[in-house]
Amino acid sequence: MTSPKNLQSRTVHARETWAKRCDVTLYMSSTETAFPTVALNVSEGRENLYWKTIRAFQYIHDKHLDQADWFFKADDDTFVVVENLHLILSSFNPEEPYYLGRRFSPFVKQGYMSGGAGYVLSKEALRRFVKGFETGECTHFSSIEDMALGKCMETMKVPVVDTRDVLGRHTFHPFPLDKYVIRKPPGPQAWHMIYDHYPVIEGPDCCSDYAVSFHYIRPVQMYMLQYMTYHLRPFAYKYRF
Template identity: 65%
Template sequence: MTQPQHLESRTQHVRDTWGKRCNIVLYMSSKESDFPTVGLNVSEGRSHLYWKTIRAFQHIHKHHLDDADWFLKADDDTFVVLENLRYGLSEHNTEEPMYFGRRFVPFVAQGYMSGGAGYVLSKEALRRFVKGFADGLCSHNTEIEDIGLGRCMETMKVKTGDSRDVLERQTFHPYPPDYYLLRQLLRPRPWYLLYEHYDPVEGPGCCSDLAISFHYMDAVGMHTLEYYTYHLRPYGYKYRFNPD
C-alpha cells in the first residue's frame, strides 16, 4: 500500500530492499504511475484505507489469483523478511481458509491481524474475502482497515493462524525493533500491549530470531535492516533454524 506522495520518500526504498525478494510485488495506490503503481480509483488518507485494501484484494483476485499461493499486504513503511515468511508458511496449506499476522483481540471475537505489521492471506482466504463482498456478506462497516478485514474474515470463516515461532516468540511486529528490545526505556506503556492476543513479552526475549516484519520503518531504517539481515554476519557462526 502506498500513495503518490510517498513514492520517493518510502516506496522506492521498499523496492530497493525487501520488495525485490517477492515473487510478484504490486504497489497499490490511488493513481496509476510508471513507478509502477496500480491505480485503484480510491481516495487517499487513513479513513479510506479499508476501501483501498478491498479494491487491492479484488484486483489481485481478478488478475493474479493463480500467480501465487499466499498474498501479503504490507504498508510502504513496513520491512518484511521474505525468507522467514516463506519458512513460516511452509507447513500450512494455502487451500485452507486462514490468515497470519500479529493477532490483536478487541472488536472481533476471534481476533484480527494488525494492519501495520502486515498480514498474509491463503489463496482460499483471498477467495472468501472477495466473495464476502460479492455476496453482500461483508461490508465497509468501519474506516479501520485491519478491524474491517478481521470482521469479514470471521464472517467468511477464515481462521486466524498462529504466526509465533517454536519458542512462542512473535514474528510480525507493528513497531520498529527498538520498541520491543528497549521497552524498559520507553514510557508511557504503549497501547498495543493492551491489544495483544498472547501475553506480551518485553526486552530481548520479545522477538523471534525468524522475525518477519517491522512497521514504521523510515528509509534509513529500511536500509539498516537490509544490511543487518542480509550482510552482517559474525565470523564462524552457523545459524540453526530449529533451536533445541
C-alpha cells in the same frame, strides 16, 4: 499499499530492499504511475484505507490469483524478511483458508491482524474475502482497515493462525525493533501491548529469530535491516585475520 506522495520518500526504498525478494510485487495507489503503481479508483486518506484494501484484493483476485499461493499486504513503511515468511507459510496449504499476522484481540471475537505489521491471506482466504463482498456478507462498516478486514475473515470462516515461534516469541511486529528490545520501566502499557492477543515479551528475548516484519521503518532503517539480515555475519571469530 502506498500513495503518490510516498513513492519517493518511502516506497522506492521498500522496492530497493525487501520487495525484490517477493515473487510478485504490486504497489497499490490511487493513481497509475510509471513507478509502477496500480490505480484503484479510491481517494487517498486514512478514512479510505479499507476501501483501498478491498479494491486491492479484488484487483489481485481478478488479475493475479493464479500467480501466487499467498497474498501479503504491507504498508510502504514496513520491512519484511521474505524468507522467514516463506518458512512460516511452508507448514500450511494455501488451498485452505488461513489468515496470518500479529493477532490483536479487541472488537472481533476471533481477533484480527495488525495492519501495520502486515498480514497474509491464503489463496482460499482471498477467494472468501472477495466472495464476502459479492454476497453482501462483508461490508465496509468501518474505516479501521485491519479490524474491518478481520471481521470479514471471521464472517467468512477464515481462522486466524498463531505465528509465534516455539518459544512464544512474535514474528510480526507493528513497531520497530527498539519498541520491544528495550525493556520499559513499570507503568501504563502502550496501546499495542494492550491490544495484543498473546503476551508481549520485552527485552533481548522479545522477538523471534525468524522475525517476519517491522512497521514504521524509516528509509535509512530499511537499508540497515537489509544489511543486518542479509550481509552481517556474526561468527567472524572462527576465522583468522
